[in-house]
Amino acid sequence: xxxxxxxxxxxxxxxxxxxxxxxxxxxxxxxxxxxxxxxxxxxxxxxxxxxxxxxxxxxxxxxxxxxxxxxxxxxxxxxxxxxxxxxxxxxxxxxxxxxxxxxxxxxxxxxxxxxxxxxxxxxxxxxxxxxxxxxxxxxxxxxxxxxxxxxxxxxxxxxxxxxxxxxx
Ligand code: K1U
Ligand code: ZN
Numbered sequence: 001x002x003x004x005x006x007x008x009x010x011x012x013x014x015x016x017x018x019x020x021x022x023x024x025x026x027x028x029x030x031x032x033x034x035x036x037x038x039x040x041x042x043x044x045x046x047x048x049x050x051x052x053x054x055x056x057x058x059x060x061x062x063x064x065x066x067x068x069x070x071x072x073x074x075x076x077x078x079x080x081x082x083x084x085x086x087x088x089x090x091x092x093x094x095x096x097x098x099x100x101x102x103x104x105x106x107x108x109x110x111x112x113x114x115x116x117x118x119x120x121x122x123x124x125x126x127x128x129x130x131x132x133x134x135x136x137x138x139x140x141x142x143x144x145x146x147x148x149x150x151x152x153x154x155x156x157x158x159x160x161x162x163x164x165x166x167x168x
Contacts, residue, residue, distance in 0.1 A: 004052035008097045008164065010141055010157050016055045018139040020050075020075050024117035028058065029040050031160045032072050035060045040067050044093045046131045048138030051094050051134045059135040063127055073112040076136055080109040080122065088130045096155055096163075102147045104133050 012118050031054060039047040040058055043100045049058040056137055083106035091099045109123045110132060124132055134144055145156050 001037045002034045003041055004034050005049050006038065006042070006047075006093050007053055009092075009145065009160050011094075013053055013130070013133075014050060014094055014138070014143060015141040016050060017141050018050050018055045018057045021056050021058060021113075024074055024113055025113065028056075028074065029115050031058060032060060032074075036062070036070050039093075039157070041095050044091075047093065048135045048136045050138045057139050059079065059139065061107075061128070061135065065132065072115045073110065073132070073135075074117075076110050076112040076132070076139075077110055078098050078108055078136065081105045083107040083125070088127070090134060092128065092144055094138075095145055095156065095160065098145065098159075100144070100148055100152065102132055102134075102144050108132055110136075113134070130133065 031049065035049065035052060038052065039062065045063050046061040049056050055092065057075045058078065062069050082118065085103040086106045087101045089099050089101045090102045106123045106129060108129045109121065111119065111121045112118055117147045118145065128143050145153050
């Protein structure tokens with residue numbers, strides 16, 4: 001297994017749109033294992049392949065405190081999105097140290113493949129729904145900070161550029 005390098009905002013590679021996975025093979029299973037290890041080490045509760053500069057539709061999520069409930073989504077598609085728009089505090093491993101409130105629909109139904117290439121569907125609400133939408137945004141080249149005001153985005157960009165020059 002290997003730890004992967006997470007790209008940091010405003011790296012332009014985070015804006016790339018991920019392509020569908022053509023075959024769930026050993027290369028993809030290794031990517032999933034490495035992404036999971038990278039997410040647990042960060043630590044985080046989700047990671048999209050785009051964040052490690054692999055522009056294919058793969059994401060991992062684990063909301064458990066014991067790091068033993070890994071969910072793998074390959075080629076995820078939103079089937080239904082609904083409920084009220086609810087605010088939730090979000091963070092992002094590509095924007096370290098920044099947390100802010102984003103409003104998203106409270107429920108999503110998704111279809112995806114797992115690491116064995118088997119199709120499944122899942123209905124999610126609460127933090128899982130937030131996390132799925134956040135990670136699927138990454139695959140579309142979109143970051144949660146883009147939901148914030150232009151003023152906040154400019155401040156975050158300045159802070160990130162300073163951090164890259166003078167790491168703590
Ligand atoms: O996509 C990412 O960069 C991962 C991100 C996922 C996420 C968090 C909160 C709301 C929506 C999506 C993170 O994991 S940020 C870190 C974080 O939330 C966390 C870290 C350690 C323990 C618990 C949470
Ligand atoms: Zn993120």
